[in-house]
Amino acid sequence: MAYSEKVIEHYENPRNVGSLDKNDPNVGTGLVGAPACGDVMKLQLKIGDDGVIQDAKFKTFGCGSAIASSSLVTEWVKGMTVDQAMEVKNTKIAEELNLPPVKIHCSVLAEDAIKAAIADYKAKRAR
Amino acid sequence: MALKLPIFMDNHSTTPVDPRVLEAMLPYFTTDFGNAASRTHVFGWRAEEAVEQARGHVAALIGASAKEIVFTSGATESDNLAIKGAAWFHKGRGNHLITVETEHKAVLDSMKRLEKEGFQVTYLPVETDGRVNLGKLEAAITDKTLLVSIMLANNEIGVIQDLVAIGELIKRKNKLTLFHTDAVQGIGKVPFDVEAARVDLASLTAHKMYGPKGVGALYVRRKPRVRIDPIIDGGGHERGMRSGTLNVPGIVGFGMAAKIAKDEMAAEGMRLLALREKLRKEIQARLPETFVNGSLEHRLPGNLNISFGYVEGESLLMALKELAVSSGSACTSASLEPSYVLRALGIGEEMAHSSLRFGLGRFNTEEEVDHVVSTIVEKVERLRALSPLWEMFQDGVDLKSIQWEAGAHH
Numbered sequence: 338m339a340y341s342e343k344v345i346e347h348y349e350n351p352r353n354v355g356s357l358d359k360n361d362p363n364v365g366t367g368l369v370g371a372p373a374c375g376d377v378m379k380l381q382l383k384i385g386d387d388g389v390i391q392d393a394k395f396k397t398f399g400c401g402s403a404i405a406s407s408s409l410v411t412e413w414v415k416g417m418t419v420d421q422a423m424e425v426k427n428t429k430i431a432e433e434l435n436l437p438p439v440k441i442h443c444s445v446l447a448e449d450a451i452k453a454a455i456a457d458y459k460a461k462r463a464r
Numbered sequence: 465m466a467l468k469l470p471i472f473m474d475n476h477s478t479t480p481v482d483p484r485v486l487e488a489m490l491p492y493f494t495t496d497f498g499n500a501a502s503r504t505h506v507f508g509w510r511a512e513e514a515v516e517q518a519r520g521h522v523a524a525l526i527g528a529s530a531k532e533i534v535f536t537s538g539a540t541e542s543d544n545l546a547i548k549g550a551a552w553f554h555k556g557r558g559n560h561l562i563t564v565e566t567e568h569k570a571v572l573d574s575m576k577r578l579e580k581e582g583f584q585v586t587y588l589p590v591e592t593d594g595r596v597n598l599g600k601l602e603a604a605i606t607d608k609t610l611l612v613s614i615m616l617a618n619n620e621i622g623v624i625q626d627l628v629a630i631g632e633l634i635k636r637k638n639k640l641t642l643f644h645t646d647a648v649q650g651i652g653k654v655p656f657d658v659e660a661a662r663v664d665l666a667s668l669t670a671h672k673m674y675g676p677k678g679v680g681a682l683y684v685r686r687k688p689r690v691r692i693d694p695i696i697d698g699g700g701h702e703r704g705m706r707s708g709t710l711n712v713p714g715i716v717g718f719g720m721a722a723k724i725a726k727d728e729m730a731a732e733g734m735r736l737l738a739l740r741e742k743l744r745k746e747i748q749a750r751l752p753e754t755f756v757n758g759s760l761e762h763r764l765p766g767n768l769n770i771s772f773g774y775v776e777g778e779s780l781l782m783a784l785k786e787l788a789v790s791s792g793s794a795c796t797s798a799s800l801e802p803s804y805v806l807r808a809l810g811i812g813e814e815m816a817h818s819s820l821r822f823g824l825g826r827f828n829t830e831e832e833v834d835h836v837v838s839t840i841v842e843k844v845e846r847l848r849a850l851s852p853l854w855e856m857f858q859d860g861v862d863l864k865s866i867q868w869e870a871g872a873h874h
């Protein structure tokens with residue numbers, strides 16, 4: 338399979354790899370996908386009391402397109418409000434990375450990861 | 465010798481043509497271009513002579529006689545011809561065929577086609593080491609069983625079946641049941657003899673043994689005579705079993721490849737085994753959580769199929785762009801399913817996604833192996849640093865205890 342230049346660039350220089358403290362009340366953690374399906378993304382967002390995303394970190398088990406999709410969204414969501422981040426669509430991710438049809442699910446997973454991280458953050462806050 | 469990149473370690477997919485093979489082929493494209501079926505002039509006679517010499521070399525490699533070799537376009541055709549041809553010819557006698565879950569698609573899909581025509585097919589499972597359980601095979605053979613098809617060596621995991629024991633068992637249980645083997649991956653790599661294994665039909669292909677692509681053969685036993693229907697009708701070439709003008713240069717190349725294989729197999733096997741073991745031992749010594757898929761003992765000398773836990777195969781391939789190997793990961797196949805061969809061993813899907821297949825061949829060097837080991841170690845470590853699963857494993861989390869949501873594409 339031929340990869341787009343942007344996928345290769347993110348794959349070779351992934352942004353914001355790492356982990357945040359999952360017990361921090363300001364950190365939301367999203368873990369999506371399944372090992373049996375060949376991709377798992379962990380996305381963590383550190384969200385300020387003003388609702389702005391201050392930091393984002395990821396780790397991904399998956400193909401190059403999955404790694405690139407998660408790397409890209411960590412860049413995008415930093416500085417967004419939670420509401421803005423909820424609006425990030427997989428189609429935008431796929432378009433930015435030139436993903437071929439068989440790799441669209443990677444962008445779907447990245448969108449799911451944002452939503453899961455925010456849901457985790459909100460659940461923590463509600464407690 | 466300076467290391468040349470990229471490095472080809474995918475010799476189960478195909479092999480380069482040996483220069484000695486190419487040299488033997490060349491005259492048959494130009495000066496000696498005749499049709500081997502032309503009986504009226506020297507061009508035809510020369511072509512025929514060359515084909516017959518090649519037929520002898522191919523036969524000698526497998527302990528057959530020249531008249532038992534039918535040239536085809538490759539092993540896909542040979543598998544189709546053996547299985548469909550035998551089933552069609554003998555359908556008055558029974559309706560049952562047996563094969564194994566880990567066979568090549570050319571075998572499995574021929575069987576599927578026959579199922580649509582009303583034949584019954586038993587797909588035997590394999591043990592966790594990739595080998596057929598003889599007890600299960602014995603239990604599956606009935607008086608209606610026309611044919612059993614079991615490969616010599618598997619194309620993904622390199623696991624070698626005990627064809628001598630299997631042949632003995634088949635003939636003991638039902639002496640009319642035909643025994644076909646897809647011998648493609650084992651030919652010229654490990655000893656194989658049609659008499660010792662009591663094989664009736666055997667599929668071969670040139671391009672996995674340093675010959676050209678697009679030429680293969682089906683061994684069809686003469687004593688006792690094995691009858692099959694052709695699947696290609698026409699001028700009646702190859703004793704009516706495979707019509708079509710013979711691919712003379714291809715066949716000459718196949719013959720030379722067979723001759724070289726016979727002469728050099730023993731020495732080459734030892735050299736490849738040493739390289740393979742170096743590759744395996746160094747990877748496993750330097751990287752924890754790596755697992756060899758399938759029997760190590762009963763394995764082609766040049767094969768290593770290994771899973772790198774917590775690393776996805778396609779992303780690893782992407783990091784290894786100067787190295788040609790293949791992966792059982794779903795992402796590398798059109799179907800988005802991980803390798804059915806690995807899954808038949810009972811290993812988890814995540815481990816199938818994490819696998820790489822190395823196929824060492826005649827032209828690989830120790831220097832290449834050293835380079836591959838250091839590259840793999842570096843890249844696996846980098847990808848593990850990026851892997852949430854590796855992090856969870858390091859933290860002592862049992863990945864099986866987590867409720868994973870199914871991915872969007874399943």
Ligand SMILES: Cc1ncc(COP(=O)(O)O)c(C=O)c1O
Nearest residue numbers: 538539540568570619646648669
């Ligand atoms: C075990 C096995 N059988 C059959 C084939 C098909 O051979 P061919 O490419 O000559 O059609 C292959 C190669 O892909 C193989 O590995």
